[in-house]
Amino acid sequence: MAVRLRLQRRGKPKRPYYRVVAIDQRAKRDGEPIEILGQYDPIAEDNKFKVNIERINYWLGIGAKASETVAALIKKNQTVEIKQ
Structure with a gap:
């Protein structure tokens, strides 16, 4: 199983809120994650x-x-180096 760290959309229409999740790469965007790793709110003043x-x-x-x-x-x- 290949795992990806990606965003999972939540929230209301025109008011998105995202979770950072570990999920199987074949799963749908809003599918069941393996683990929730964090959150991201692009609308907030300080992101x-x-x-x-x-x-x-x-x-x-x-x-x-x-x-x-x-x-x-x-x-x-963050001060983390991501290798692709």
């Missing part, structure tokens, strides 16, 4: 982005790949 860095490092360490968007958010907001 609230909160993640569990220890768990992200764990998933990356066992071979999961981050989506381009998640990798960019982590690089922008």
Whole structure:
């Protein structure tokens, strides 16, 4: 099973809110995640982005790949290097 770290959309129409999740790459965008790793609110004034860095490092360490968007958010907001 190939695992991806990606965003899962939540919220209301025109008011998106995202979860950062570890999920099978074949699953639908809003499918059942393996683990919820954090959250991202793009509408908030300071773009609230909160993640569990220890768990992200764990998933990356066992071979999961981050989506381009998640990798960019982590690089922008944290001091973690993402290898693609």
